[in-house]
Amino acid sequence: MSTPTTEQDTTAPAQATPTGQDAAPAEDTTAVRETLTAFLEQRTKTAVAADVDLFSTGLVTSLFAMELLVHVEQSFGVQVGGSDLTLDNFRSVDAMTALVLRLRGGGDE
Amino acid sequence: MNEPTPVSTARAEAEQLATELIGDRADGWDLAGELPLDVLRELGGKGMLCAQVPAAYGGLGLSSAENGELTAHVGALCSSVRSVMTSQGMAAWTVERLGSDEQKAVHLRELTSGRLAGVAFSEPGAGSDLGAMTTTIRVEGDTVVLDGRKSWITVAAYADLLVVFGRHGSGAGAVVVPTDTPGVTVERVPAPLGCRAAGHADVTFDDVRLPADRLLGGAGLPVDWLVTSALTFGRVSVAWGCVGILRACLRAAASHAATRQQFGVPLAAHQLVARHLAELHVAHEASAGCCERASRGWDENSPELVVSAVTAKHLAAGHAARGAAAAVQVLASAGAHDGGPVARAYRDAKLMEIIEGSNEISQLLLGKHALGVWS
């Protein structure tokens, strides 16, 4: 899996115009991360660091896993289909942030 | 007439077709334990058995709210046909959720063109505890190999395809299995208590070999995660089906109570009988409201839908089971003919407290949720 920063640095500027958002990549990353963290903290009533493993810490139950998936799709207007449905993509706030940025920038419907 | 939206037209036509095809035949189907295959194929070919599939794949593209009303309409006529809708809808949703573009193009087309499908989670040793599944799905080069045994699979006796969940790697996976593949054996469950004509069967998979592209995406995810999505669809569908059961019960109980005379007055004039009608009314309103909320969550793709689906299913199943018992009480001997609407409702509704997360499993999930939100 590519790291969020390198992938975002190269793809985001070219993709910024179609969505009408000219946010710089770094700000974009921060905004996604903050939205995800807020949702997780509200639902788990726990402070959630961006790199904490959500599964090994038991923060994510079976129902909550699906809520998280739906939240990612709804909040960021992306569809997480077939091959993107991996545990690694949802393992932490950082991983989900990378996924969102990749799906937004990727251009395939 | 004010002009209905195109989608509403689709729903209205679907409801009309269901009324025509099912009519008053459900009693006989229940007694025979068999649905006519031509009826299922016709409903399926019109896209009605999985009506939320987008038009791009040949579906009716109904919203969850509209499909819910359609499900309740069918559920009021025949819970066995409604069970087929729930299963086929779950199969389609699983493909839509987990499948690649190619898999969606192939399988969703099949499911909207008259082919029939069920979904297999349960096993002899894995009912409530799906983590105990022992069915295995393994990839050997360009082949996917399936071994195991599934129990009580709705529609399996009629199905062309089954979406089968099993262990895969360190987690779980789902495969689309044509039932005519060598190694697949379908054995009908004899004499089910309810939804008798829904084609429940036990299915054995013995070294079943399929092209690797039959394995859906998400393979390797924990079993809980993989099945929650399909079950969430199933819960919303079952809940709406229970709304249908309550409507059938209200219709039967209210018309009987209005006409049958005892002690010189209609039964409804006896307050203890009227109370049954009042409680049935409340049960229907509460269940429908909860279902509408879950469907709204589905249509808005809001995270709340996951818990709303469990809530709606749990509430509606309990109301349907108690409501059906009350309806039998109001009709008394007139409702005691096996196969009749309230007798079917009584048996069918009880099973709704068992499937898609039993009462107890729903309570465990909701208890955990309540603790998280309110503590």
Ligand SMILES: Cc1cc2nc3c(=O)[nH]c(=O)nc-3n(C[C@H](O)[C@H](O)[C@H](O)COP(=O)(O)OP(=O)(O)OC[C@H]3O[C@@H](n4cnc5c(N)ncnc54)[C@H](O)[C@@H]3O)c2cc1C
């Ligand atoms: C009509 C019908 C249709 C079905 N269709 C399908 C289908 O299409 N596909 C499919 O995969 N399966 C299907 N099933 C199987 C169904 O999913 C299971 O019956 C259900 O999950 C319950 O499992 P079980 O019957 O093994 O009961 P068990 O798991 O053995 O449970 C027995 C009882 O113990 C309770 N219990 C279990 N664990 C706990 C716990 N931790 N705490 C408290 N109570 C607990 C249960 O709630 C239940 O009351 C169908 C079943 C029926 C009856």
